[in-house]
Amino acid sequence: MPGLVRVRVVVAGRVQGVAFRASAVDEARRLGVRGRVRNLADGTVEAEAEGEQAAVEALVRWCGRGPPAASVERVQVEWQGHVGNLGPFTVWR
Numbered sequence: 001m002p003g004l005v006r007v008r009v010v011v012a013g014r015v016q017g018v019a020f021r022a023s024a025v026d027e028a029r030r031l032g033v034r035g036r037v038r039n040l041a042d043g044t045v046e047a048e049a050e051g052e053q054a055a056v057e058a059l060v061r062w063c064g065r066g067p068p069a070a071s072v073e074r075v076q077v078e079w080q081g082h083v084g085n086l087g088p089f090t091v092w093r
Contacts, residue, residue: 013073
């Protein structure tokens, strides 16, 4: 479908222990984006998201700020082709 994209984002900084994942779920659901988010062992947060391009781009911008307690230092963004295999946005275990 035209306009659908997928992205993988890795966010570094003070992003664990500051409600980043829960806030990302709230923001993604507000935007109508499907996907998942998780903490990685190296202290970063990883998210995979799919949806309308404008909504996914808005989520990527949000990841550059994060919730109020976060301090984002770096965001790595990898755009991918839409697959359509992600469910409602949730914390990835």
